[in-house]
Amino acid sequence: MTESREANPLHAIFNAGSVAFVGASNKPTTMGTIQMLNTLRGNFPGRVIPVHPRLERVLGEKAYPNLRALPEPVDLAVLVVPTDAVLPVVEDAIARGIRNLVITSAGFREGGEDGQKREALLREVTRRNGIRFVGPNCIGVLNTKSGLNTTFFPYLHAPGPLGLASQSGTYVTQVLDLLARWGIGLSKAISVGNSVSIDLADCLDYFADDPDTRAVALYIEGIADGRRFLAAARRCTARKPVVALYVGGTEGGSRSGRSHTGALGGPDEIYDGLFAQAGIQRVKTVADLYTFGWALATQAVPNGNRMVILTHSGGPATSMADAVYRHGMTLPRFPSALEAQIRSMLPATASAANPIDLTFSLDIKLLQEKLPPLLLGQDFVDGLLMHGLQGSTFFTDVSRIAGDLFSLPLDQMSEFARLAVEPLCRMPQEFQKPIVMSCFYDRRDNVVRTLQDAHIPVFDTPERAVAAMGALVRYGEFRRRLASREGPDARTPV
Amino acid sequence: MTESREANPLHAIFNAGSVAFVGASNKPTTMGTIQMLNTLRGNFPGRVIPVHPRLERVLGEKAYPNLRALPEPVDLAVLVVPTDAVLPVVEDAIARGIRNLVITSAGFREGGEDGQKREALLREVTRRNGIRFVGPNCIGVLNTKSGLNTTFFPYLHAPGPLGLASQSGTYVTQVLDLLARWGIGLSKAISVGNSVSIDLADCLDYFADDPDTRAVALYIEGIADGRRFLAAARRCTARKPVVALYVGGTEGGSRSGRSHTGALGGPDEIYDGLFAQAGIQRVKTVADLYTFGWALATQAVPNGNRMVILTHSGGPATSMADAVYRHGMTLPRFPSALEAQIRSMLPATASAANPIDLTFSLDIKLLQEKLPPLLLGQDFVDGLLMHGLQGSTFFTDVSRIAGDLFSLPLDQMSEFARLAVEPLCRMPQEFQKPIVMSCFYDRRDNVVRTLQDAHIPVFDTPERAVAAMGALVRYGEFRRRLASREGPDARTPV
Known part of the structure; x- marks a missing residue:
């Protein structure tokens, strides 16, 4: 040595x-x-x-x-x-x-x-x-x-x-x-x-x-x-x-x-x-x-294995929920007051339980600005898994068939989407809790790029995001075992 | 029904x-x-x-x-x-x-x-x-x-x-x-x-x-x-x-x-x-x-689980070799005459065993035209796994630092690479044996695109390619079980 x-x-x-x-x-x-x-x-x-x-x-x-x-x-x-x-x-x-x-x-x-x-x-x-x-x-x-x-x-x-x-x-x-x-x-x-x-x-x-x-x-x-x-x-x-x-x-x-x-x-x-x-x-x-x-390398070490899933897609919500349990983590149910508060913010067809599935909703304020801090601020939440944030690639894809119908030009819509994701980029730091995401678009998308460049992991599939979160949870467990074995001095900050 | x-x-x-x-x-x-x-x-x-x-x-x-x-x-x-x-x-x-x-x-x-x-x-x-x-x-x-x-x-x-x-x-x-x-x-x-x-x-x-x-x-x-x-x-x-x-x-x-x-x-x-x-x-x-x-959906059903790995990178060769066994397949050793024949074609630092690892070699004729048909033509080979074919993206990346040194323009080098891969595109059909590949470049690369458009699966990591080959091998086993149970009439062609 x-x-x-x-x-x-x-x-x-x-x-x-x-x-x-x-x-x-x-x-x-x-x-x-x-x-x-x-x-x-x-x-x-x-x-x-x-x-x-x-x-x-x-x-x-x-x-x-x-x-x-x-x-x-x-x-x-x-x-x-x-x-x-x-x-x-x-x-x-x-x-x-x-x-x-x-x-x-x-x-x-x-x-x-x-x-x-x-x-x-x-x-x-x-x-x-x-x-x-x-x-x-x-x-x-x-x-x-x-x-x-x-x-x-x-x-x-x-x-x-x-x-x-x-x-x-x-x-x-x-x-x-x-x-x-x-x-x-x-x-x-x-x-x-x-x-x-x-x-x-x-x-x-x-x-x-x-x-x-x-x-x-x-x-x-x-x-x-x-x-x-x-x-x-x-x-x-x-x-x-x-x-x-x-x-x-x-x-x-x-x-x-x-x-x-x-x-x-x-x-x-x-x-x-x-x-x-x-x-x-x-x-x-x-x-x-x-x-x-x-x-x-990028996310805070979680205090436990209790996750929240936030998405606007039912399939990825369910894949993530299944993978959370397969990787030894849990999805705690929300206290009824919190669930009622969340339900009041969502469209009727959405699910206010954990996973939160906004279904088809373009309300990015809700998905990116309001719900994440509410969830990360809860004591019983150790980490946040998200799927489906998207920007320029989505608009480009849809513009191929609907371009002439948009009232705003493509780059302006894309820029709005990028700006809207910036508060979220700061949240892992603010809450000292991990966020890991998946998206079916890659870095050509300006929102994916913005998140990734802010060192929020955005991977290609829901299960890959959950698996990476599992690695964080296991490292948290390791650190706690180490601390309990060797006393507080062993808790070198990561 | x-x-x-x-x-x-x-x-x-x-x-x-x-x-x-x-x-x-x-x-x-x-x-x-x-x-x-x-x-x-x-x-x-x-x-x-x-x-x-x-x-x-x-x-x-x-x-x-x-x-x-x-x-x-x-x-x-x-x-x-x-x-x-x-x-x-x-x-x-x-x-x-x-x-x-x-x-x-x-x-x-x-x-x-x-x-x-x-x-x-x-x-x-x-x-x-x-x-x-x-x-x-x-x-x-x-x-x-x-x-x-x-x-x-x-x-x-x-x-x-x-x-x-x-x-x-x-x-x-x-x-x-x-x-x-x-x-x-x-x-x-x-x-x-x-x-x-x-x-x-x-x-x-x-x-x-x-x-x-x-x-x-x-x-x-x-x-x-x-x-x-x-x-x-x-x-x-x-x-x-x-x-x-x-x-x-x-x-x-x-x-x-x-x-x-x-x-x-x-x-x-x-x-x-x-x-x-x-x-x-x-x-x-x-x-x-x-x-x-x-x-x-794209590859022939293999007759067994005996694979050959062909690459010019030792790491992917080893990852693939390890994954082959983890997925229930094998890498048969070559008969000595074949190994000698292959060795005579390779650079000195290359490995002529299975996996074949050309190490650093730009001889695409060997990698893409000569070795694949030689290997697919062997009775004891049920499928071919490859890693590392590349074209335009490679040249683009290297050109960023070495562009002025190339005697040929970028698009001409890329086009040569694309043409060189065309015989390989026909081989799964010709030999009625599966080829599955991985490449660290994606479809922006003209060689990856050409292979994928010819319906040769090219995935992002060595293990993903091997896992997909494993699915083919298991389906082959299922078909053989079905045939032995129900007689030749059940062998509907896929």
Whole structure:
């Protein structure tokens, strides 16, 4: 376990002021070039230096033939070179006094006996020389705040409070477009690859202290050092929630993980036990990994499992109600005075019980401004689930058949809808209670976008919203168990 | 059970040549107006006649003060009127000789004691007069081929082979944008509401005979007549797959369903038994309902559970591999000659086992043209799972940082990618084996769009693709059990 934040090797990597890319060129079809471009043309303020044996300039920057030739050491070197070239380049880095690396190159433990020998040598050389590195067989790191991005994909979304550490590079790179579409923002992400020097335990240790990270998502194919992982995870989950997708527990997952990152997966039960001891929530799909992580990173920890459902659609109300019970939560009945008060506000065909279903009603004031604070203000309500808020996409769809009948232009109606949702955006903060939503429209809709950008989770289906709320409720239970076991001092604010 | 296709009341409704809308006006903010517009301004070729007590013209069409005043009977009348007005308008319909109705209006069984009396009277009057109707408290029907659309949302996607019957109107209307984004096309959809005259059994009976429907998705809050439902479902599942989402099995779902459509949900075990007897696959989320339904509607029935995974990403390969086993399927190892053949085609860091992981490789010929037919042609392969095909969105994303470095313009690169995927689009048909995919890009991507429009399911996450493949495998097992029990005559082609 790390003594201080600065002692964690990831601290120096994420805060690198200068980065050298070994293996970048001027060809946009090579991995190294794109990786360098992501940092060079992102908002990274530090120096980005290409290293190339022949080219004098790479992507407009002066290139050096090798790391030894650099006029001064860089804070971080990224290696995207053929397998055989990795060790010589590492020797160059050592010679130049470079202490932190990202080694993208593959062909190590995951690549059979030769690869295993190569990896052992790499481990030995770097350890002896005090080098810490991410990889090999990884895509490296992404810091959305500093603009450092060694991955293969540009980060196009706003930074957010979810931290990510993954034994798959794809789940921190190719997935970025999907995460942006789901409104999910990352703080920092680490593709650990074969984890020779920096592993998931280091990531957990780092995230535990990182003020930009409020929840952590882990993608795991196998853990080599369970004891170390458990210690780091315990420290992290006492401060912030951690969710993990473990895929090495079946014959298929284990076999595939071995050829991917050389990870040795163990039986599901072992990992279930490890996660339970660590206070980590296990999920079964990448969708749950990111959506649970996002809810945990953005919403207040609920005091209990008592939910209210608010919608103008009977089907989603019923799907949500069913899912609430399947996920171990309840829908308390309203006290009769409250139910009468709500009934007096609703149209005749609406349901004033819990779930509240406004049926076909365009009264957005009621749905978005009046009912949510009334409900969130009740002591017996621990969280609010909503379905069906919508703006520009709805008007666009309906305008295709009814455009000429509207008295207001499309953009004006859309803007009214967007403005009307702003008070709701502030309510999770005001009431310190979670709100999770679903909508059948996506971020093209200006209301969905506004909610998501205010860090209210809006997912694509009712059950996905309820499942994410379930993750919040379980984390609340975990925190209360922790507090009762360890006294009030353990109640570190999340 | 219906004797002939024409005898099913839905046959006359779906094939209506003329439709009257009672309750439409010129105000685009009322439900009836939008419902009429969807048929009037869709591609419905028949007559659309508004009925309004005062207006002379509605939406440009000559209006009649009531149904009695129509110059001739219409094939179908849609009622979107206040609760109290429903019975008088039904009497008008009877008087004018109109035999088929859609009753959108709410305020019946779901609305307490008064509503129950009202519904009993409606049932009695219509029965006595030989009237069949969808509803009340529903949104009616959608025929994507004829353009008849009594729902509240325009249908903006191409027709497809999935039939839908739902006790929620939302799940055939508000969900249309989502289904279009997932590339899912409907044949016909029915929102049955309170099911006083036409219920889910009638829908199953209709879909069993409908040549445009290859699979059926049901959303169920409660079934009143289990025996009738079972008989219709058995007949249907012997011909085509049926998936069902039942949400009435928990306290929350049951309570919400009661206030929504007045449905009385029963315990999960009862419904599990009913579905098992009927050969219906039960799902737990609306996402599974539609995605399983789509895979079942578009893909060949697999002969077994032996899958191959093909991707260029290790993480998705491993997630898929793990999910394959969790969903009761297997990943057979390749015979050594085949593995050697594959290995000779791949880059050194790639995995030639099953899953095949090309790692970082831009060789789309290998991924899309050479490997899929080689794999689908193997006797021991029952289906193909793929992840990661991409086109225009990928180029757009990368162009943001590398645009000036590409030698070809964006649209030309995108078009090459689209053309390269066309042979793959034909393979499910050629090999009569299912292909299901995932991609982190959506339909904005021209390759995803091309695959989806060729009716290859492309879903957003690896596990969702595998889960949908699991539904296909289970239906294959069901068909083989059915065939072995009932002899070759039962093997009606799907």
